[in-house]
Amino acid sequence: MNIAKSYITDEAGKIISVILDYQLYQKIEEILLDDGLLKAMNEVRDEESVPYEDVRELISQL
Numbered sequence: 001m002n003i004a005k006s007y008i009t010d011e012a013g014k015i016i017s018v019i020l021d022y023q024l025y026q027k028i029e030e031i032l033l034d035d036g037l038l039k040a041m042n043e044v045r046d047e048e049s050v051p052y053e054d055v056r057e058l059i060s061q062l
Contacts, residue, residue: 003024008017020028 004021006019007015008019010016
């Protein structure tokens with residue numbers, strides 16, 4: 001896969017930033033967010049669930 005990108009370097013030539021196409025950036029961001037959501041869901045998989053109405057009641061008391 002060939003990804004079009006440009007680099008920003010410091011005076012020494014060290015890469016400090018990468019410029020990506022905005023649509024590619026959005027896709028990468030979506031993948032990372034989906035992965036984070038999946039990890040969070042897996043962490044609480046075995047926890048007891050709380051009925052929606054109970055949560056609404058708790059929130060309304062705040």
